[in-house]
Amino acid sequence: MQPQALQPLAPATAPAAGEPDLQAALARVEALDVLLRDEFDALRERRFERLEQMQADKVALLESLQATADQVAALPEPPALWASISQALAASRDTFRRNEQLVARQVQVVRNALQAMQASEPTASVDLYDRLGQMARRGGRRIYSEA
Numbered sequence: 001m002q003p004q005a006l007q008p009l010a011p012a013t014a015p016a017a018g019e020p021d022l023q024a025a026l027a028r029v030e031a032l033d034v035l036l037r038d039e040f041d042a043l044r045e046r047r048f049e050r051l052e053q054m055q056a057d058k059v060a061l062l063e064s065l066q067a068t069a070d071q072v073a074a075l076p077e078p079p080a081l082w083a084s085i086s087q088a089l090a091a092s093r094d095t096f097r098r099n100e101q102l103v104a105r106q107v108q109v110v111r112n113a114l115q116a117m118q119a120s121e122p123t124a125s126v127d128l129y130d131r132l133g134q135m136a137r138r139g140g141r142r143i144y145s146e147a
Contacts, residue, residue: 022081029088032061036095073113
């Protein structure tokens with residue numbers, strides 16, 4: 001699935017100077033949701049080069065949404081559309097957390113694999129057994145007086 005390119009939307013009515021463009025913010029939230037779903041697919045398929053490409057788009061969307069949130073916070077009362085944008089952002093936050101958990105699991109798998117590789121040294125001691133299944137003694141002679 002190829003992500004959609006971010007297209008700036010021309011609002012039906014341009015917001016006044018200093019007011020947030022909530023229609024554009026809603027479009028950015030939807031684009032963020034699509035991007036997070038694509039990110040999850042890339043994580044599952046371990047397409048790390050694609051993940052790197054997505055990060056710039058994700059950061060740009062988040063910074064733009066943060067700027068809009070700052071503008072809304074400066075208003076005496078938030079517009080009615082802001083509530084639906086906030087709900088959509090909450091859903092995106094859940095998707096973001098799901099992706100974050102998947103990344104954390106993959107990092108833990110890599111750490112475990114590295115620890116396993118580092119722990120198995122070629123000079124590590126190996127237990128040897130004799131033909132009776134008893135642990136063979138190392139070095140020195142076997143004491144025959146033991147019964």
